[in-house]
Amino acid sequence: MSIIHAEKLxxxxxxxxxxxxxxxxxxxAVRDVDLKVERGQFIAILGHNGSGKSxxxxxxxxxxxxxxxxxxxxxxxxxxxxxxxxIRQEAGMVFQNPDNQIVASVVEEDVGFGPENLGVxxxxxxxxxxxxxxxxxxxxxxxxxxxxxxxxxKQRVAIAGVMAMKPKCIVLDEPTAMLxxxxxxxxxxxxxxxxxxxHVTVILITHYMEEVTDADRIFVMDAGELVMEGxxxxxxxxxxxxxxxxxxxxxxxxxxxxxxNSGVDLPDGILTTDELxxxxxxxxxxxxxxxxLEDSLQEDTAKESENQAQPQxxxxxxxxxxxxxxxxxxxxxxxEEPLNMPREGKTAETGGQESLRLEHxxxxxxxxxxxxxxxxxxxxxxxPKGQFVGIIGHTGSGKSxxVQHFxxxxxxxxxxxxxxxxxxxxxGYPLRxxxxxxxxxxxxxxxxxxxTDVIKDVCxxxxxxxxxEEEQMERAxxxxxxxxIPEGLYEKSPFExxxxxKRRVAIAGVLAMNPDILVLDEPTAxxxxxxxxxILSELDQLQKERGITVILVSHSMEDVAQHVDRIIAMxxxxxxxxxxxxQVFSHYKELETMGLAAPQMTYIMHAxxxxxxxxxVNASTLDEARRAVLQALKEKTA
Amino acid sequence: xxxDITIGQYYPADSVLHRLDPRVxxxxxxxxxxxxxxxxxxxxxxxxxxLVSIILLSRVPFTFxxxxxxxxxxxxxxxxxxxxxxxxxxxxxxxxxxxxSREGVVIAVRMAxxxxxxxxxxxxxxxxxxxxxLTDGLxxxxxxxxxxxxxxxxxxxxxxxxLRFIPILLEExxxxxxxxxxxxxxxxxxxxxxxxxAMVPLLVPLFVSAFRRAGDLAMAMEAxxxxxxxxxxxxxxxxxxxxxxxxxxxxxxxxxxxxxxxxVFHW
Numbered sequence: 065m066s067i068i069h070a071e072k073l074x075x076x077x078x079x080x081x082x083x084x085x086x087x088x089x090x091x092x093a094v095r096d097v098d099l100k101v102e103r104g105q106f107i108a109i110l111g112h113n114g115s116g117k118s119x120x121x122x123x124x125x126x127x128x129x130x131x132x133x134x135x136x137x138x139x140x141x142x143x144x145x146x147x148x149x150x151i152r153q154e155a156g157m158v159f160q161n162p163d164n165q166i167v168a169s170v171v172e173e174d175v176g177f178g179p180e181n182l183g184v185x186x187x188x189x190x191x192x193x194x195x196x197x198x199x200x201x202x203x204x205x206x207x208x209x210x211x212x213x214x215x216x217x218k219q220r221v222a223i224a225g226v227m228a229m230k231p232k233c234i235v236l237d238e239p240t241a242m243l244x245x246x247x248x249x250x251x252x253x254x255x256x257x258x259x260x261x262x263h264v265t266v267i268l269i270t271h272y273m274e275e276v277t278d279a280d281r282i283f284v285m286d287a288g289e290l291v292m293e294g295x296x297x298x299x300x301x302x303x304x305x306x307x308x309x310x311x312x313x314x315x316x317x318x319x320x321x322x323x324x325n326s327g328v329d330l331p332d333g334i335l336t337t338d339e340l341x342x343x344x345x346x347x348x349x350x351x352x353x354x355x356x357l358e359d360s361l362q363e364d365t366a367k368e369s370e371n372q373a374q375p376q377x378x379x380x381x382x383x384x385x386x387x388x389x390x391x392x393x394x395x396x397x398x399x400e401e402p403l404n405m406p407r408e409g410k411t412a413e414t415g416g417q418e419s420l421r422l423e424h425x426x427x428x429x430x431x432x433x434x435x436x437x438x439x440x441x442x443x444x445x446x447x448p449k450g451q452f453v454g455i456i457g458h459t460g461s462g463k464s465x466x467v468q469h470f471x472x473x474x475x476x477x478x479x480x481x482x483x484x485x486x487x488x489x490x491x492g493y494p495l496r497x498x499x500x501x502x503x504x505x506x507x508x509x510x511x512x513x514x515x516t517d518v519i520k521d522v523c524x525x526x527x528x529x530x531x532x533e534e535e536q537m538e539r540a541x542x543x544x545x546x547x548x549i550p551e552g553l554y555e556k557s558p559f560e561x562x563x564x565x566k567r568r569v570a571i572a573g574v575l576a577m578n579p580d581i582l583v584l585d586e587p588t589a590x591x592x593x594x595x596x597x598x599i600l601s602e603l604d605q606l607q608k609e610r611g612i613t614v615i616l617v618s619h620s621m622e623d624v625a626q627h628v629d630r631i632i633a634m635x636x637x638x639x640x641x642x643x644x645x646x647q648v649f650s651h652y653k654e655l656e657t658m659g660l661a662a663p664q665m666t667y668i669m670h671a672x673x674x675x676x677x678x679x680x681v682n683a684s685t686l687d688e689a690r691r692a693v694l695q696a697l698k699e700k701t702a
Numbered sequence: 703x704x705x706d707i708t709i710g711q712y713y714p715a716d717s718v719l720h721r722l723d724p725r726v727x728x729x730x731x732x733x734x735x736x737x738x739x740x741x742x743x744x745x746x747x748x749x750x751x752x753l754v755s756i757i758l759l760s761r762v763p764f765t766f767x768x769x770x771x772x773x774x775x776x777x778x779x780x781x782x783x784x785x786x787x788x789x790x791x792x793x794x795x796x797x798x799x800x801x802x803s804r805e806g807v808v809i810a811v812r813m814a815x816x817x818x819x820x821x822x823x824x825x826x827x828x829x830x831x832x833x834x835x836l837t838d839g840l841x842x843x844x845x846x847x848x849x850x851x852x853x854x855x856x857x858x859x860x861x862x863x864x865l866r867f868i869p870i871l872l873e874e875x876x877x878x879x880x881x882x883x884x885x886x887x888x889x890x891x892x893x894x895x896x897x898x899x900a901m902v903p904l905l906v907p908l909f910v911s912a913f914r915r916a917g918d919l920a921m922a923m924e925a926x927x928x929x930x931x932x933x934x935x936x937x938x939x940x941x942x943x944x945x946x947x948x949x950x951x952x953x954x955x956x957x958x959x960x961x962x963x964x965x966v967f968h969w
Contacts, residue, residue, distance in 0.1 A: 125925050149927050157925040164915045165922035169834055169866045176937035181927040189937045211869050225926065473880050496886060504884040511874075512881040514906035524903065528886030559910065573885060 067138050067233055067265050068101040068124060068155075074132030075119055075288075093119040094288045095132070101281075103232070104263045106256070108276035110299075111285035112310035112592040113563055117269050120285065121237045124267065125157040138232060153182060156226030160238040160590075162218035163210075171213075171221050172197065172206040178229040189228075196227040199262070200254050214459060216247025220254050227258065233265035234258070240272060241590045244459045244619045246659055248272065271592045273300070273314045274664075277335040284309060301333035312593035315622065315664040315686070316340055322690045327356030328697065337671050345675040350697055357694055364691050419580060419613060420447040420470060420502070425479035427465055427637075439465040441637040442479070447615065449580070452607050454624035454645075455617045457634030458659035463617050464507075466634065467583050470615070471502035500529050503579030507586045509570030513558040518549070518569050521558050525577040536576075543576035544569070546609070547602055564595040571599070575606070581613040582606070588623065596620075600627050621663040625649065625684035633660065646682045665689040672696075713829040717761040720830045723946045724839025726953075731827045733953050737960040738816045738823075745960060745969040746815055752956055753819060753826075762829045770825040771818060778817060785810040833865045842940050855931030863919070871912060878907050 075094040094116045101107050111117040122128040123135050126142040137155050140147040156178075159165045168174035172193050179189045197203040200220040210218055219239050226234055236255060240248040252275050259266045268276065276282060282299045284292035286309050292299055300306070300313045303321045313321070320334040320343075329352035334340050344350050351357055427440040439462045447453055457463040468474040469481055472488050472495045481488050488498055503525075506512070515521035522540035531539065544554065547568040553561065558569055571587065584603070588596040600623055607614045618624050624631060624645065631648040633641040635658040641648045649655070652662035652670075661667075663684045669692060672679050678699065683692040714720075719727070734752070741749055757764060789806030796802075828836070841858035848854050879889065882903045889900050963969040 127921060127925055149929070152925060152927045157922075159918065159922055159925075161915075161918055163870055164918035167863065167866070167919070167923060167926075169862065173834070173937060177923075177928075178926040180935055180937055181929065183933045183935050185935060186937065186939055189935065193937065210866075229926065468880070471884055473883060496888065499884055499886055504881075506877065506881045506884070509881065511911055512878050512903075512907050514903045514910075524882075524887075525885040528888070577886065 066100045066136075067103045068099065068135070068267075070097050070099040070123070070133065070135040072133035073097040073099070073120075073123065073130050073135050075116075075123065075128060076131045092288050094123070094130075097133070097288075097290050099283065099290065101233075101265060101267065103265055104259075105265055105280040106259045106278070107265070107267045108279040108282045109267065109269045109285060110271075110273070110276065110282060110311055111269075112594060115285040115309075116288035117285045118237050119288075121157070121235050121267065121269055124155050124233070124235050126151045126155075127157070149182070153178075153229050154231055155233045155235060156229055156231035158219065158222045158226055158234065158236045158239050160241050162215050162222060162242065165222050166210045166218060166225075169209055170206075171202065171208050171210060174210065174221060175224045175228050178225055182229060192228040192230070193224075196224040199227060199258060200224040214247060215243045216250035219243065219247070219251045223251070223254055223258070227262075227264075231264065233267065235267045235269075237269050238271065238590075239268075240270060240275065245621075245661065246458060248275070273312045273317075273593075277314055284311070296335055297333035299333075300335060310592060310594035316668060318686060319665065319668065319689055319693075322686065323693055326360040326690065326694055327351060327353035328694070337668050340668065341671050341675050344672060344693065344697070345677050349701075351701055354701070357698065361691070361694050361698065364694075419449045419484055421445070421482040422469065423480045423482070425469060425476045425481060427462075427469070427474060428477045431477065439637050440469075440476070443637075443639055444479075445632065445639060445642065447581070447613060449613055450607070450611055451613050451630055452604075452628045453613070453615045454628035454631045455615060455634060456619070456621065456624055456631060456660060457640075458619075461634040461658070462637040463634045464585055465637075467504060467585060467615065467617055470581070470583055471499045471504050473499075473504070496528075500525070500577045501579055502581045502583065503574040503577055505571050505574045505582070505584040505587060507589060509573075509587075510558075510563065510566035513566060513570055513573075516557060517555050518558050518561070519544070519554040521569060522572045522576050525573055529577060539576040539578065540572070543572035546575060546606060547572045548598065564591055564598070567591065567595075568599065568602075579612065581615065583615040583617070585617045586619065587616070588618070588620065596623065603627065621649070621661055621684075622665075625663040625665070626686075633658070635660075645684055649684045650682050711766075711828060712832050713762045713766055715761045715830075717759060717830065718945065719756065719760040719826070721945070722830075722949055723940055723942055724831050724835040725842055725940060726946045726949045727827045727831055728836075728839050728843055730949065730953050731823055733957050734823045735820055737957060738819055740960045740964050741969065742812075742964060743969050745963045746812075746819075748956075748959060748963065749815075749819060753822060756826055757822075760826055760830050762826070766829060767822050767825045770821050774817065774821060778814060781817075782810040782814055785813060834862060837862045837865075838936075838938070838940055855934075859931075867915065870915075871908070874911055875904070875908055878904055878911075 073094060074092065074096060076090050076092050079089045079091050097120060109117045109120065119128065123130060123142065124137060126137070126148055129143055135142050137151045140151055142148075142151055166174050167177050175193045175196055176189050179192050184192065193206075194203070197206055200223050202217065202220050202224055205213060205217060205221075210221060213221065222239075223234070223236075234255070239255075240251050243251065255266055255268065258264050268279070270276060277296050277300075279296055282292070282294060282296055283290055284299065284306070291309065292302070292305070300317045303313050303318065306313055312318075314335060316337055316339075317334055320330050320340055324330045324332075328344070329347065329350055330340075330343050334343065422443055422445050425440055425443045426438070429437040429439055443466065455463045455466065465474065469476060472481070475489060483498055483501065486493065488495065513521050515524065519537070519540050522543055523536040526536040526539045549565060549568055549572065553565065558566060561569065567587070571584070575582065587599050587603070591599065603614050603616065604627055606612065616624070616628060628645060631641065631643065631645050632639055633648055633655065640654070640658060641651055649662040649666050652666055655661060665686060665688070666681070666684050669679050669681045669683050669689060672693065673681050677693070677696050679696040680688075680692040683689040737752075738749060757767060786802055786806045787800060789803050789809055791803035791805035793801045793803050794807070831839070837858045840861070841854055844852065844854035844858070883889070887900060887903055889897070889904070892900065
């Protein structure tokens, strides 16, 4: 008996173009979707931004009614007005933005909102509220204001609010997109628990492949159509196809896929580290094609010598440190290279010229009141020209406060900030000028777009710099080109663009000021996998083309490991680690105590080593990991 | 100046006044305001005694109540001056065309007392009642207005949502302002016209964001079966306790005393 049953479901809407004379366009947001979900299943829907998955989700809750075909929720047709409230009660919905779905100013009252609407008697509302809060682990926060909760907690409140309506099925529309890694884990765990203990059918829409590896079934959408359907293994075996659909596969799967292509004997669709370890360490002959392996290793060495020989040197030092002994040595680890050394020779070329320096910077919020919070504590650091720096830290570790010191938006409570050797808080320092040199892109920068068309918006910065109109346009065009916005969009309203495009226009708005340093706070938050990768590689490009310093604040260890030269890890307002990605991630155990983690590759490497495969445990990117495994396999068989 | 307005600010404390039903407090406030306009002369002694005992009962520091007065100081001075100088009657003082009359002084003082007591009285209510309870109370008391098609429930719902989103929007304003400052926007210098122009990059995104949030919230509420006040139950319905009835009794006695003082003794 299916709880959700869609037949030839289609949803069209008419888009009116602002330009006169154009025919209104019919957009097929969803078309021809046949879908069956059984009671108690854990279903995942994947698809890039704009693939129609949110539109589909809204049909399950009868927020949208199909223009073609039919969808039945527990045998009720969503077109039938009489069953509308029954459908919405049975199929609850959790949305992306945690702030915009909480109605009440007290947690427990918000959870009670649904039952109130259903006309549940007061005593029963209280029972349900208690029960739902307990199931989502939020009972301790019942009297709190939602504004004081973290993103993950807010989403759990939203889930509790849905649970209090006693639904048979919960639809979660990208519930983790706006959360940090810990918040994501929290929410996914809550959802999984509900699925297992309460047998609630779960439909999870997400961009994070790791969250869906143990789903019962996965549906993949593209351009409004259901293009793939199957178990996680079936879906994730098709790496190439998923990539074409602008999607990812879990990191383990990707590594296994790459290894297989290099001649290692592995099955398709490996989803967990355990499976990979099992297949690599316990087989007699893990190498299927030793020629291929040899070739790909040689290819790597060729590429490497083209670049530089330095990484290998590092390998040796890293090798000498056993994973277990590193745990508590902290910053004073004796076998480390001096921290602060950039990974590659880039800074050496520019002579290690200093551009930004912080000396003993501390910052205290609301000084002198009961709410005093020390956001930064005695931070000293130097960022030389041309570096690609990653700043990591869990929410509330002070990283956002830190970057606002870089361009003088915040004045430190004590300590000094120097830009090119001058104290930016000394009398008469042109602070406004500084902001043109140190460009800061805030989180969700698309929310600050305001002009009538794209190019005008990008011109805002240059205009404030007092440039001539031609210069403004030239700067704007150059910036837009670099972030990959096609010329056809220049005259459009920024509000008409897709999420990813808006984001890039906003970044271009800062880039057009020609900053020496570009600081980005979570530039990839909320984007789909391909969108994330596009922005990051554009940053890579920028850093190389323009030779500017890029400072990237990020929650994603994978992104940071892949792109930056140097990582600054923040914890409780202090700099906990500062060094190359390999150095910093070698302290993965300490990072964990700070609510951070190493990239998944690092964990895979450690697991392999524990099971006897002698790999370089400090490999943190896909490429490094692949090379490390191949090397180890070769040594093992030799 | 916005920060000085105490109205709408809750001061958490554990007092009888905090525990009273919001409906009692709302009606009490109305009764008190009426009494202030009933009193004419010495009756204000009773008004003062009542107000002081309420303040003592509330356990809210007196400074919090007075804070609300800052906002009306200018209004108070202007109206007092106008009354003093422009009311005709027996002149106490005369210089060129300035003159102060006895009647003027009496009216000015009475008006000042009324205004100050009124503000303090309202502050006591808002300081001891959470915004949520206040909306609940307003909704409950507004029920009769439904007969004349006033959407009482909807208004109360809008008020409570506004209360929830004010801090979020304030934070957002701050963020957008910083973001535009980072792009070289200047919100401080320049003349009036320039300042207004500089607000565009702040206000447009703020409005867009407010509308987006409103749309999202409306959808989330609909998804949770919200369909107006019809057939809705309450998680925390207002229930009268015995202390509420006692409070009503005290209020009735107070109002009666005020009317008797005025009607019989012409106070």
